[in-house]
Amino acid sequence: MGAVRELLRNNARQYGMLMALVVIAVLFGVLTQGLLLQPANINNLIMQNGYILILAIGMMLVIITGHIDLSVGSVAAFVGATSAVLMTGTGLPPYVVVVLALLLGGLIGAWQGFWVAYVRIPAFIVTLAGMLLFRGLTMILLGGETVAPLPASFRAIGSGFVPDVVVELPYTIWLLGITFDELHVFALLFGAVASALVVLGQLLGRRRLRRHGLSVGSRPWFIVKLVVLVAVLNAFTFMLAVHNGVPVIGVVLVVLIVGYSFVMNRMTIGRRVYAVGGNEKAAMLSGVRTKPTTFWVFVNMGVLSALAGLVFAARLNAATPRAGNLFELDAIAAAFIGGASATGGVGTVVGAVIGAMVMGLMNNGMSIIGLGVDWQQAIKGLVLLVAVAFDIFNKNRVRASRTAAAAASDGSGGTGADPVPAAGANGSAAEREPDPPPGTARTGGTGAVAGSG
Amino acid sequence: MGDTILEMRGITKAFPGVVALGGVDLRVRRGEIHALVGENGAGKSTLMNVLSGVYPHGSYGGDILVDGRVRAFRSVRDSEAAGIAIIHQELALVPQLSIAENIMLGNERTSWGVIDLDHTTRRARELLAEVGLAEDPGAPVAALSVGRQQLVEIAKALAKDVRLLILDEPTSALNETDSAKLLRLLRELRGQGITCIMISHKLNEIIEIADTITVLRDGRTIETLDPESGAVTEDRIISGMVGRDLDHRFPDRVPEIGETFFEVRDWTVDHPTQADRRVVDGVGLHVRRGEIVGLAGLMGAGRTEFAMSVFGRSYGRFAGGTVIKDGREIRTRHVGEAIANGIAYVPEDRKELGLILDDDIRRNLTLAGLERISARAVIDRGGEVVRAEDLRRRLRVKSRSVLQTTGELSGGNQQKVVLGKWMFSEPDLLILDEPTRGIDVGAKYEIYQIVHRLTAQGKGVLLISSELPELLGMCDRIYTMAQGRVTGELPRAEADQEALMKLMTTTTKTRG
Numbered sequence: 001m002g003a004v005r006e007l008l009r010n011n012a013r014q015y016g017m018l019m020a021l022v023v024i025a026v027l028f029g030v031l032t033q034g035l036l037l038q039p040a041n042i043n044n045l046i047m048q049n050g051y052i053l054i055l056a057i058g059m060m061l062v063i064i065t066g067h068i069d070l071s072v073g074s075v076a077a078f079v080g081a082t083s084a085v086l087m088t089g090t091g092l093p094p095y096v097v098v099v100l101a102l103l104l105g106g107l108i109g110a111w112q113g114f115w116v117a118y119v120r121i122p123a124f125i126v127t128l129a130g131m132l133l134f135r136g137l138t139m140i141l142l143g144g145e146t147v148a149p150l151p152a153s154f155r156a157i158g159s160g161f162v163p164d165v166v167v168e169l170p171y172t173i174w175l176l177g178i179t180f181d182e183l184h185v186f187a188l189l190f191g192a193v194a195s196a197l198v199v200l201g202q203l204l205g206r207r208r209l210r211r212h213g214l215s216v217g218s219r220p221w222f223i224v225k226l227v228v229l230v231a232v233l234n235a236f237t238f239m240l241a242v243h244n245g246v247p248v249i250g251v252v253l254v255v256l257i258v259g260y261s262f263v264m265n266r267m268t269i270g271r272r273v274y275a276v277g278g279n280e281k282a283a284m285l286s287g288v289r290t291k292p293t294t295f296w297v298f299v300n301m302g303v304l305s306a307l308a309g310l311v312f313a314a315r316l317n318a319a320t321p322r323a324g325n326l327f328e329l330d331a332i333a334a335a336f337i338g339g340a341s342a343t344g345g346v347g348t349v350v351g352a353v354i355g356a357m358v359m360g361l362m363n364n365g366m367s368i369i370g371l372g373v374d375w376q377q378a379i380k381g382l383v384l385l386v387a388v389a390f391d392i393f394n395k396n397r398v399r400a401s402r403t404a405a406a407a408a409s410d411g412s413g414g415t416g417a418d419p420v421p422a423a424g425a426n427g428s429a430a431e432r433e434p435d436p437p438p439g440t441a442r443t444g445g446t447g448a449v450a451g452s453g
Numbered sequence: 454m455g456d457t458i459l460e461m462r463g464i465t466k467a468f469p470g471v472v473a474l475g476g477v478d479l480r481v482r483r484g485e486i487h488a489l490v491g492e493n494g495a496g497k498s499t500l501m502n503v504l505s506g507v508y509p510h511g512s513y514g515g516d517i518l519v520d521g522r523v524r525a526f527r528s529v530r531d532s533e534a535a536g537i538a539i540i541h542q543e544l545a546l547v548p549q550l551s552i553a554e555n556i557m558l559g560n561e562r563t564s565w566g567v568i569d570l571d572h573t574t575r576r577a578r579e580l581l582a583e584v585g586l587a588e589d590p591g592a593p594v595a596a597l598s599v600g601r602q603q604l605v606e607i608a609k610a611l612a613k614d615v616r617l618l619i620l621d622e623p624t625s626a627l628n629e630t631d632s633a634k635l636l637r638l639l640r641e642l643r644g645q646g647i648t649c650i651m652i653s654h655k656l657n658e659i660i661e662i663a664d665t666i667t668v669l670r671d672g673r674t675i676e677t678l679d680p681e682s683g684a685v686t687e688d689r690i691i692s693g694m695v696g697r698d699l700d701h702r703f704p705d706r707v708p709e710i711g712e713t714f715f716e717v718r719d720w721t722v723d724h725p726t727q728a729d730r731r732v733v734d735g736v737g738l739h740v741r742r743g744e745i746v747g748l749a750g751l752m753g754a755g756r757t758e759f760a761m762s763v764f765g766r767s768y769g770r771f772a773g774g775t776v777i778k779d780g781r782e783i784r785t786r787h788v789g790e791a792i793a794n795g796i797a798y799v800p801e802d803r804k805e806l807g808l809i810l811d812d813d814i815r816r817n818l819t820l821a822g823l824e825r826i827s828a829r830a831v832i833d834r835g836g837e838v839v840r841a842e843d844l845r846r847r848l849r850v851k852s853r854s855v856l857q858t859t860g861e862l863s864g865g866n867q868q869k870v871v872l873g874k875w876m877f878s879e880p881d882l883l884i885l886d887e888p889t890r891g892i893d894v895g896a897k898y899e900i901y902q903i904v905h906r907l908t909a910q911g912k913g914v915l916l917i918s919s920e921l922p923e924l925l926g927m928c929d930r931i932y933t934m935a936q937g938r939v940t941g942e943l944p945r946a947e948a949d950q951e952a953l954m955k956l957m958t959t960t961t962k963t964r965g
Contacts, residue, residue, distance in 0.1 A: 266832055267827075267830050269830060271820070278809035279806075283809070285807075289787070
């Protein structure tokens with residue numbers, strides 16, 4: 001009994017947001033009378049909200065380094081507008097324009113990264129300036145007009161589908177109010193291959209942990225987890241298979257998610273990004289080149305903002321002066337819902353994905369049931385607050401129980417160990433002054449080195 | 454003097470899963486300085502938090518009697534009303550507010566909610582005079598040194614008409630001069646009838662100042678000592694604290710010293726923001742293989758600044774100097790270059806500069822040597838865990854596994870992780886900056902052993918410490934610094950506290 005409770009408590013943080021995602025999906029599934037989870041809408045969901053996911057990944061990295069980027073919406077609009085003008089004005093082929101657009105995004109990111117990393121102006125200020133600057137430039141460039149339509153091959157980024165082998169079903173099947181009359185083979189294959197990779201990865205990871213004598217979850221729990229994962233994955237690709245197949249943007253998203261997860265979890269550069277955000281001075285004194293790291297995180301954000309701008313313009317088949325309005329807030333909210341910490345050093349790419357899905361589901365679901373933008377904004381604001389409050393509440397609880405456990409396990413050892421001050425100091429600090437996060441509350445301390453950074 | 458101001462009887466306090474206090478008795482006479490000693494984890498701070506109402510009545514067992522009456526403090530406010538004030542190790546001043554505002558904070562005299570500024574300034578000035586601090590009450594606290602901030606804290610306590618003042622490690626962040634000043638002030642306060650409970654790891658100070666010493670161990674009162682009897686020595690107190698006789702506070706070592714392999718010449722550094730302020734001025738020193746070289750100096754002598762500057766110019770503006778290793782000049786223009794050239798620096802402030810507290814032990818251990826566990830920038834996470842676990846075991850870091858967050862560890866274990874991080878990068882020269890500050894006797898001993906093992910492997914160690922007994926106990930050779938210059942070099946045989954102190958203060962008079 002205790003083990004189950006322990007398991008749930010330790011994983012609450014990890015699975016909490018995932019559960020929230022499921023709850024939101026079910027809630028809107030019911031509210032929209034099943035429309036939300038119709039195959040046609042699943043495609044919509046991906047295509048309409050892909051930009052949030054792209055931005056959320058970049059924003060997660062920015063927030064992990066302890067900064068923020070308010071300019072992503074304006075940058076997306078500016079890059080989208082520039083690309084549209086280039087395509088319609090000069091007739092450059094779309095693939096050239098896409099490359100140029102991503103370069104432009106990188107340049108903009110470098111501009112902002114320079115001020116943040118090397119001049120050390122707070123990112124809030126730099127990107128607030130960027131938000132105004134690039135919105136203004138967008139309007140100047142477009143002269144208040146909308147540029148449309150855009151070339152068809154460009155539009156495919158936002159609304160195209162991966163070429164597929166389509167099998168017409170001999171007869172139409174009705175199931176759960178969903179109509180099936182065709183199957184896209186590639187989409188199904190995609191699901192199968194992804195499932196196999198996921199299972200293999202999980203099994204290898206588990207074996208590795210065990211080989212190093214680290215604790216792994218119980219076997220039944222692990223199997224349940226795998227089955228659920230595979231089921232959800234295949235249900236998802238099946239939905240795609242019975243409608244138009246895999247959207248191009250979907251492939252882009254998968255590549256981004258897998259690629260960034262790998263970089264952040266497995267590569268030294270990812271480790272260094274976390275280190276800079278966790279404690280910049282300690283990272284610097286460990287040989288991490290903190291300024292270039294911060295700089296490149298902003299360059300990366302610029303490139304992803306550009307990509308988001310392209311996707312959005314392609315989907316809309318137009319570049320408008322007001323494109324990308326409030327994108328930054330969706331992206332920031334997604335990152336925080338996905339478990340980022342405002343003090344930096346904490347957050348995962350998968351968290352950003354979950355956060356973006358929460359935001360996307362809410363956008364989509366609320367639109368279907370016909371809520372106005374006014375209500376949508378109010379509700380999204382509340383969800384953000386509740387999600388982060390839940391996370392903080394949860395973290396405090398886990399920390400308290402862990403400290404006690406550590407103390408108990410140390411105490412039996414007897415000699416020089418030092419369990420009590422940890423518990424005592426944390427406890428008293430929490431009771432005396434709840435606001436400052438641990439580690440930042442020190443006044444004075446060892447003054448000699450304080451100013452040296 | 455025979456009159457008892459405070460009695461704590463059979464105090465117990467448990468946290469989920471651990472008993473912090475298992476029945477502590479404490480009796481404090483009116484007008485005395487009562488020292489409370491014990492290893493980290495003995496329960497000193499917990500006991501003081503019980504006394505001051507941080508842990509409210511009902512959350513602990515036993516009785517607190519003040520002036521012979523049983524008291525039930527529900528909050529810090531209650532205990533303050535009874536004349537008890539606690540000054541925590543980490544000061545609770547608001548840096549942006551002025552000295553006067555800080556002193557009167559929470560205790561302002563107001564009329565209709567408006568603060569009486571005249572009264573605030575006047576009262577603050579009186580109190581500052583009382584603690585011997587000649588500062589403008591309108592100056593912001595942030596501009597003061599740690600030692601002066603401590604005095605402001607005491608003035609703040611006095612403003613509340615304190616009768617029983619509790620100080621938690623008051624001198625741990627202070628240099629010798631400021632410490633002496635603080636101890637003198639405590640004596641003066643005693644003369645005015647204010648009782649003092651002082652928690653400290655600095656046993657020499659305690660013997661010097663305390664009227665009574667109570668030793669705690671594992672949440673229990675072990676003994677009460679009377680220094681005036683003359684029989685109380687540091688070793689006597691330590692044996693009470695650790696529960697065993699400690700003949701040697703420093704492990705034995707037979708130095709095997711090789712040839713000089715590391716040398717710094719004419720190292721000069723300017724202050725990072727003040728244009729013509731020279732912080733390190735032409736420092737030269739050398740280290741031999743297998744040697745522990747000490748660097749003694751008062752606060753502000755430039756030791757840390759010198760070390761950080763050599764270590765990849767991570768302090769101030771470089772103004773000249775060369776580093777020679779194994780006979781050829783090496784460059785240390787940034788930390789990465791210093792690490793690549795086999796230099797490591799264990800910083801003074803492990804929480805601010807040494808660790809990423811949110812990260813686990815493994816990630817902290819490998820951060821400075823990621824390329825050792827990665828190929829083409831991809832980390833071998835299996836190998837990483839194995840090597841981190843190996844280090845953890847060798848360093849005897851007390852934790853559940855290498856995946857435990859470092860923020861949850863005790864100070865001594867955190868320090869071992871920082872040391873481990875630099876052992877992982879396999880340096881030839883280790884610069885240790887105050888490696889045992891604020892950690893208990895047992896962990897200190899283990900850290901000394903680790904340092905000895907490193908020198909036995911032929912590495913050189915440069916040890917910066919403000920505790921002269923530590924330098925004398927550990928080092929083969931000691932340099933002294935004052936005002937950014939090397940003022941002396943003594944082999945171990947010729948060094949003692951007086952000689953070092955004389956060299957450390959040789960030029961301080963010229964600057965006041």
